[in-house]
Ligand SMILES: NC(=[NH2+])NCCC[C@H](N)C(=O)O
Ligand SMILES: [Mn+2]
């Protein structure tokens with residue numbers, strides 16, 4: 458293990474599925490723990506504090522009051538709590554490792570990061586852009602909006618989480634593995650000038666080169682790097698247990714290579730792995746894949 462990497466990890470489970478508006482990712486944190494996360498990280502040499510789960514209250518019926526911004530109340534509450542805990546753990550100089558849950562939890566994780574870091578960089582691994590607003594979203598599902606919120610664009614109640622006026626800077630934000638963008642997302646990404654490495658760029662440049670460029674973007678003038686990893690960035694062949702699978706994703710080795718290069722660069726200060734859907738999974742394969750990726754990100758070596 459790289460000796461300068463923070464040896465203390467705080468695991469935070471967020472079994473929230475309201476942002477995806479379908480069941481299954483609520484069991485994600487359990488599935489990831491069951492796949493041997495703690496033992497795996499201890500073997501690398503980390504001291505682990507598992508903070509347990511931030512529980513979400515399920516509505517009595519899945520009847521939606523605000524169809525353009527589904528389950529806003531509860532998603533706001535859970536993310537505020539997550540923000541507080543991530544901020545607290547970073548304040549203790551620990552590494553927050555957040556387990557989803559749907560990707561709306563990135564709103565809480567990143568606003569928590571922003572309690573401590575003024576200029577963090579973020580690498581967003583995803584098949585999707587998750588940069589919709591309630592105006593551009595085709596679904597009203599908040600898990601399609603967290604990147605926009607983190608950059609300061611979206612509903613005022615989501616923007617108010619963490620009470621921080623500090624936002625991510627688009628010039629330190631990178632997306633990798635993208636292959637399914639809604640029309641409004643394409644416009645906004647262009648407008649903000651965000652570096653987007655779609656599968657096309659990965660095919661042409663290769664993952665090593667993509668990571669080299671991405672890492673230079675997220676370290677330029679920043680005081681930390683957060684990894685937001687949506688398991689649907691990986692090809693459904695290796696990660697079938699996700700709610701919104703898209704063919705043509707990262708191979709097993711491309712995903713691991715990205716994590717290994719991040720580990721070698723020793724720049725990552727927090728991470729989240731989201732969208733493991735156990736109902737759709739095959740024998741917990743996607744949770745196992747998530748744990749293996751966390752191992753590579755946090756210092757496991759092939760030799
Ligand atoms: N975190 C995710 N899996 N997001 C999928 C988003 C899909 C679609 N773009 C939407 O806004 O609804
Ligand atoms: Mn996705």
Ligand SMILES: [Mn+2]
Nearest residue numbers: 560583587687
């Ligand atoms: Mn996502």
